[in-house]
Amino acid sequence: MEKANLLPVPREFKYNNKDRTGYSYEAEISCNVEEWESSINAFYQYVERSCGLKLKNGNKGIRILREKELDEDAYRIECNNTVNIYASSKEGLNYALSTVLQLIQTKDDKILFPDITVYDKPDSSYRALLVDLARQWHPYEYLYKYVDLCYLYKINRLQFHFTDDQSYTLPSDTYPFLPTENRHYTKEQIRDLVEYANDRGVVLVPEVEVPGHCAQFNMKYPEIFGNNGIICAEEKTFQALEKLFGEVCEMFPYSPYIHMGGDEAAITNWRNCPGCRQYMNDRGLKFIDDLYTDFVARVTDIIFKHGRTPVVWEGFSKKGNDKISKDVIVIAWESYYQNPKDLVEAGFTVVNASWKPLYIVAPSTSWLPEEILAWSKYKWQHWWEKSMAYPDGIDVGKVDNVIGGMVCAWGDVLAGYDSGDKAAKEEFEFIRARIPALAVKTWDEDSDMDSKDFYESYEKLDALLERILVNANN
Known part of the structure; x- marks a missing residue:
């Protein structure tokens, strides 16, 4: 060419x-x-x-x-x-x-x-960016910057991690005390953002994290969601989650996807919950792992009932694969909870969010754009010795049910910044340099673009992006 x-x-x-x-x-x-x-x-x-x-x-x-x-x-x-x-x-x-x-x-x-x-x-139908809006507050205008970035590079999915221990950043009429004071967006802001993204062909994927990363749920409504560092598994809780996810679906009418979280949950805490133990007994569940799989299956069923496709993190074990619908999209990231090969062989639709080279934890951890250019959506890598992808990686081969890749920008370190504006600005600089490389590798999975050609094009297009951003309100 x-x-x-x-x-x-x-x-x-x-x-x-x-x-x-x-x-x-x-x-x-x-x-x-x-x-x-x-x-x-x-x-x-x-x-x-x-x-x-x-x-x-x-x-x-x-x-x-x-x-x-x-x-x-x-x-x-x-x-x-x-x-x-x-x-x-x-x-x-x-x-x-x-x-x-x-x-x-x-x-x-x-x-x-x-x-x-x-x-x-494109080769890949799912080309995505995730931004963590919960650990550190992001000024509203930055959400538009992410849409503009995605539009320019044909990234068609933009996932916002709206909830975590630090804050619940969505509005809620159903549970009005759930949104974090002075750290949540209004319904009008969400509505305008949704229209802006839809006009540009960028699908917003809202994530409400359950059952872990749930301190806001535990603090605001312990009588419904429990107070054991995990959302409890009881019928009253699932009824509440049905209302909550229904509200989220109404706020994001164009999104075919709703992300329920589903990773890093302190599931052993369920042993301290009498209602959870009773629920296990009623459902004939013997082990805590079984309860976790049941929880994921119940919440994904709620999302299906609202006419959307559930998205979940790789967080359930292999033995739960036959209990969860194969119409669920699984974001495989750590290769710790199970091997991505097992997810593929079980028939799940999988998106590659390999820790290496697709994770950004600004400003401490990120991988260079040229490392993303050397990556394939069929390969997972990790620096952590407990991951099954350490040290040589896992290659699942060219299979149809790996549908793309996602760069994930997490706010674990930025959460310590005093200024949300400073944190968001610093994070954006990391993201804008890496998203173009993801675009190259997910648009054309056989691309052999070298770093010299990449940076030559990137410098020109990043200048274009800067003009678009600077003149956003003119």
Whole structure:
């Protein structure tokens, strides 16, 4: 493929002239597909924020056309008298517009665009970023920065870890004391963020962590959720969680996914809960591990009832695999609770969030972008000797049910910062340098891009991102 400063690199790309020159077009855009209007309006904003050019309606610049034969996540670009974009869905359109945004230049109030032909679609359906909003407060405007970052690099899933021991950052009418005072977002803020992300094709994945990481539940409603350092497993608790997850689903109407957490739970504390012991007896559960599997199965069933796909961390043991629906998506991260090979062989849909090289614990731990470029979504690695992925890694081979990868930015160290703004700013610098590498490897799993080419493109595109962010409120 001919070289271009694009991340991720399109599947097929060529310049139509030897000197790679482009042409000047009117600053106009046209589209006759009404349901794509919100995506086009978002693109208007990005062009103005990145280069100051205001696009107008018209058919002498960029023309957007529906081509039903294309896959939903595919697009084409052809240039002749106009820049022609072809897609069959809003998803493919947003990817095309992201590519155009990376290439577009301006001169004398006109569009400058290279004479190119592009066909493109991703290998992985799940290309994700997680941001921990609970351990350290993130000012609201940073949530929009993450959406903009994802849009530019075609990252299509943005998971927000809204709850943990330190705070519960979602609003709640059902349990009004649950949101942490002065550290939660309002319903109006969530609503506006959801619309902003949806217009840009970025699916928000809300995470409400249960049964562990639950100090807020224990402190605010111990009579419902218990006070033993874990959410109790009783019928009244599952009834409460059904209401709570129903509320979360209402706040995120476009997301097909709801993440229930499900890792690092102090499950032995259930032995100190009389109601939990009675629940085990009633359900015929002999061991605490069985209760944990039952808990995960119950909560995922709640999410299914609301018409969503549950997402859960790799936190249950292999012996529980046959008790949990194979329609659940499992984020495999540590290779400690079970081997990702076992998850794959059991038939789960798996997303790779390998600690190495996809974890960021700013500012103490992170892996370089070139380490992500050397990673594969089929391989797990870890630095921790108790992990099954230590020291040589685990390779599951090319299988269809590993559907992508996720960079995870955790706030364990940032939680100690006095300023949420300082923490969020510092964390964002780590994330913005690594997400482009994840985009490269999840868009094209066979990419052999070297670090020299990566950084050459990254420097150009990061400058573009900076203009978009700086001019966000202009």
